[in-house]
Amino acid sequence: MARSIKKGPYIDAKLLKKVDGKKPEDTGVIKTWARASQIAPEMVGFTFGVYNGKEHIEVLVTDDMVGHRLGEFSPTKKFVTHGGKMAKELEQKKKEAEIAAAKAAKAAA
Numbered sequence: 001m002a003r004s005i006k007k008g009p010y011i012d013a014k015l016l017k018k019v020d021g022k023k024p025e026d027t028g029v030i031k032t033w034a035r036a037s038q039i040a041p042e043m044v045g046f047t048f049g050v051y052n053g054k055e056h057i058e059v060l061v062t063d064d065m066v067g068h069r070l071g072e073f074s075p076t077k078k079f080v081t082h083g084g085k086m087a088k089e090l091e092q093k094k095k096e097a098e099i100a101a102a103k104a105a106k107a108a109a
Helices: 013-019 085-108
Strands: 029-032 047-051 056-060
Touching: 029 056, 056 085
Parallel strands: 029 047
Antiparallel strands: 047 056
């Protein structure tokens, strides 16, 4: 369910305080645990370290991200590929083909 327009967007107060009056070039990565906080226009250009439950993932905020939540850009689950032995063999053959193609291109140059 969407947040009421009357209330306005939820932006973590501590996060706004860290960004307020600073330039993106001067500040490094701003660590945060506020995944539910919406991205405000003042945050554009800053890099946030958004916590995903294990580590802080760096997120560079752009204009397209305004209005979205910080947590959307820091996935909490890691996809593990399906398949077993056959998938590994196919992946190995693919890597070998890429290496061979790179060597052939290097020799041609």
